[in-house]
Amino acid sequence: MTEADFRDAFQRHKSTVYRFAYRMTGSTATAEDVVQDCFVMFWRKPGAFDSRRGELWSFLLGVARNLILKRWRRERRHEALSHDLEDESYAGSPLDLAELERAEAVRQAVLSLPPLQREALVLAEYEEMSLEEIAAATGAELAAVKSRLHRARGNLRQLLEPLLALKS
Amino acid sequence: MQPNDDRNQSAQLRGLLRKWEAPEPSPALDQRVMKACTPRHIAWWRFLFTGYIRVPVYLVFFLAALLSFTAWQVAARPAHAPCVAVGHTVPPTTGCDHPAPGIC
Numbered sequence: 001m002t003e004a005d006f007r008d009a010f011q012r013h014k015s016t017v018y019r020f021a022y023r024m025t026g027s028t029a030t031a032e033d034v035v036q037d038c039f040v041m042f043w044r045k046p047g048a049f050d051s052r053r054g055e056l057w058s059f060l061l062g063v064a065r066n067l068i069l070k071r072w073r074r075e076r077r078h079e080a081l082s083h084d085l086e087d088e089s090y091a092g093s094p095l096d097l098a099e100l101e102r103a104e105a106v107r108q109a110v111l112s113l114p115p116l117q118r119e120a121l122v123l124a125e126y127e128e129m130s131l132e133e134i135a136a137a138t139g140a141e142l143a144a145v146k147s148r149l150h151r152a153r154g155n156l157r158q159l160l161e162p163l164l165a166l167k168s
Numbered sequence: 169m170q171p172n173d174d175r176n177q178s179a180q181l182r183g184l185l186r187k188w189e190a191p192e193p194s195p196a197l198d199q200r201v202m203k204a205c206t207p208r209h210i211a212w213w214r215f216l217f218t219g220y221i222r223v224p225v226y227l228v229f230f231l232a233a234l235l236s237f238t239a240w241q242v243a244a245r246p247a248h249a250p251c252v253a254v255g256h257t258v259p260p261t262t263g264c265d266h267p268a269p270g271i272c
Contacts, residue, residue: 003206010201018197019190032197036204043205106188125185156181164180 001046010039013057016127017064023122024068026111034071038064054136061127062137065119072115102163109159116140117152124149 017038021031041063042049049059110118119138123129131149135142157164210219 006205007202010198014193014197014201018193022190023188028191028194032193032200035193035197036201039201040204102184103187103189106185110185110188125182126190153178153181156185157177160181160184163184164177 001043006039006043009042009056013060014039016057017060020061020119020122020127021064021068023110023126024065024115024118025071026107030071034064034067037067041067054133058129058133058137061123062139065138069115105160105163109156112159113152113155117148117155120145120148121152121156 014035018031018035021034021038022028025031025034038060042060049056053059110121113121120134123134123137124131129137131142131145134140134149135145138145140148
């Protein structure tokens with residue numbers, strides 16, 4: 001890969017990777033670190049991307065996802081990780097919306113979801129990826145993606161119940 | 169629950185999710201990534217002071233052995249014979265580096 005190819009790929013996909021990382025971590029600084037690490041990895045090992053297996057943006061989202069989960073594991077290594085990542089029994093209590101702006105409430109609700117539910121939701125709702133694309137980017141089974149997305153939406157409905165009630 | 173209600177709720181949730189917008193990455197991110205990824209061109213004289221190279225371990229051992237051997241060779245060489253005044257002859261067995269035969 002030449003320097004020009006790399007620059008082109010970076011300009012085309014940096015925003016997608018950044019938005020995903022930001023919505024997964026809730027932090028602009030961490031999102032920028034993830035974007036940097038992601039593209040540095042791509043620059044050093046361009047052979048890791050196989051165009052027959054999918055699009056470059058999907059590959060980069062997969063790399064970003066792994067970097068985020070790695071950070072998350074490092075920060076919370078003393079906790080029960082596998083349970084936290086899936087957490088099927090998770091059910092959040094409604095937020096105190098009187099204090100919060102609508103956007104902030106959504107942000108908090110999304111960030112409070114377990115990571116695997118959050119990534120499925122972010123990729124489906126914000127990046128408008130199909131279930132198949134999400135499965136490819138995250139290396140998960142299609143059924144698992146469907147289930148995570150279903151649980152994520154259910155949890156969000158619960159968390160944002162007062163706002164949804166206001167809207168209707 | 170009716171399918172219509174379900175669709176309505178999904179649309180409502182989707183509309184609500186759109187309220188949370190992600191900011192654009194800062195312009196400094198471009199510089200950070202390019203600096204980390206692309207090779208930098210620095211002047212050769214600057215490289216002499218600030219640059220570094222990676223040397224394989226086996227090469228370091230080889231060079232160290234070569235240096236030791238050379239040092240040992242130099243140390244093992246016989247010392248030069250003291251010079252004597254021009255015109256004096258010395259026995260042929262005495263070590264002497266003077267180019268003219270028999271004179272030190």
